[in-house]
Amino acid sequence: MELFDVYPLYNVTPVKAEDVYVWDENNIKYLDLYGGHGVISIGHSHPEYVKSLSEQLTKIGFYSNSIVNPLQQELAHKLGKLSGCENYNLFLCNSGAEANENALKLASFETGKSRIISFENAFHGRTSAAVAVTDNTRINAPINLQQAVTFLPLNDMELVIHEIGKGDVAAVIIEGIQGVGGLDEGTTEFFQEVQKECNKNKVVLILDEVQSGYGRSGKFFAFQHHNIQPDVITVAKGMGNGFPIGGVLIADKYKAKYGMLGTTFGGNHLACAAAISVLDIMENEKLLANVKKVYAYFLQEISTVPKIKKIKGKGLMLGIEFDFEVGELRKKLIFDKHIFTGGSNNKKLLRILPPLSIKKEHVAIFINALKEILDS
Numbered sequence: 001m002e003l004f005d006v007y008p009l010y011n012v013t014p015v016k017a018e019d020v021y022v023w024d025e026n027n028i029k030y031l032d033l034y035g036g037h038g039v040i041s042i043g044h045s046h047p048e049y050v051k052s053l054s055e056q057l058t059k060i061g062f063y064s065n066s067i068v069n070p071l072q073q074e075l076a077h078k079l080g081k082l083s084g085c086e087n088y089n090l091f092l093c094n095s096g097a098e099a100n101e102n103a104l105k106l107a108s109f110e111t112g113k114s115r116i117i118s119f120e121n122a123f124h125g126r127t128s129a130a131v132a133v134t135d136n137t138r139i140n141a142p143i144n145l146q147q148a149v150t151f152l153p154l155n156d157m158e159l160v161i162h163e164i165g166k167g168d169v170a171a172v173i174i175e176g177i178q179g180v181g182g183l184d185e186g187t188t189e190f191f192q193e194v195q196k197e198c199n200k201n202k203v204v205l206i207l208d209e210v211q212s213g214y215g216r217s218g219k220f221f222a223f224q225h226h227n228i229q230p231d232v233i234t235v236a237k238g239m240g241n242g243f244p245i246g247g248v249l250i251a252d253k254y255k256a257k258y259g260m261l262g263t264t265f266g267g268n269h270l271a272c273a274a275a276i277s278v279l280d281i282m283e284n285e286k287l288l289a290n291v292k293k294v295y296a297y298f299l300q301e302i303s304t305v306p307k308i309k310k311i312k313g314k315g316l317m318l319g320i321e322f323d324f325e326v327g328e329l330r331k332k333l334i335f336d337k338h339i340f341t342g343g344s345n346n347k348k349l350l351r352i353l354p355p356l357s358i359k360k361e362h363v364a365i366f367i368n369a370l371k372e373i374l375d376s
């Protein structure tokens with residue numbers, strides 16, 4: 001059997017990783033400014049994380065959601081405390097798409113309605129409803145197009161009010177900062193007005209923090225830069241530092257019913273051990289403070305690099321926009337300078353999503369490499 005060939009690959013084979021570095025099978029060391037697609041939060045192979053997972057595996061790795069699993073409760077308490085979202089309840093699942101799928105389903109159950117407002121260039125995952133609210137026709141099959149979705153431009157409040165006014169909207173779903181789309185984001189005024197309009201009309205406001213959450217923006221959630229309180233928040237990526245886990249944080253006002261949501265694997269013992277360890281390490285190593293410090297240094301240093309049009313994003317969720325397409329630049333960064341970076345729907349944008357443990361010295365290595373390539 002061969003693999004179903006859906007991923008265009010860079011010809012690099014990582015076999016080992018530690019903190020912000022990855023090694024290939026020829027022992028070449030790469031600086032990881034992409035964090036395996038924004039997944040690595042506490043750094044690769046963190047020794048305490050490895051210890052927690054290994055110890056958990058020797059006890060019990062998995063049983064079903066029909067038994068008591070105290071690790072789920074511990075995770076919910078820790079996440080509530082560290083994120084400042086104690087008045088939410090947690091539903092655990094396995095990925096970002098699944099988190100959004102369940103968030104949309106919950107909104108539809110609660111309102112009895114089905115139309116969703118999403119935004120241009122949004123990415124919310126690849127399952128049925130999650131892909132339908134993703135603004136990319138190439139990854140929507142005819143079966144996905146049955147969903148009622150309206151895509152609006154970011155920051156156009158008049159259109160949001162107009163669409164909500166029609167009375168058939170279950171939810172508005174929006175990323176804290178757009179990831180795959182290219183690091184665009186709503187203004188504070190827009191987020192606050194959207195929340196007000198949703199509250200007024202009993203429309204569920206879903207904040208997709210799958211990529212922008214877990215400290216990446218310098219606050220635990222990116223929406224916390226705008227002083228709002230969404231009804232539902234979705235998380236995944238950095239939550240398990242590579243161990244598959246996702247979550248839906250659901251405001252207290254929504255009441256759970258048995259069987260309303262469910263999953264076989266979601267919230268299993270091993271996944272919870274990974275997620276608890278991530279939160280402990282984020283807290284003990286003060287990673288949010290580190291994000292702010294490294295971001296300030298990045299902004300200062302990147303201003304010395306030529307040919308840059310714009311810096312987008314916040315914290316360690318950054319986009320560097322040039323006035324040329326960055327495909328060749330990314331290849332030179334990987335193969336000549338041994339630095340991983342990311343791309344996005346915006347072909348002129350380099351996406352930077354490093355482990356949150358990155359230090360100024362690593363940013364300096366990147367800035368020098370960028371200057372050398374752009375000067376050559």
Ligand SMILES: Cc1ncc(COP(=O)(O)O)c(C=O)c1O
Pocket residue numbers: 095096097098100123124125126175179180208209210211212236237
């Ligand atoms: C904002 C956002 N939401 C949802 C997803 C989907 O997550 P997953 O690939 O874990 O299903 C992604 C993945 O890139 C994302 O960036």
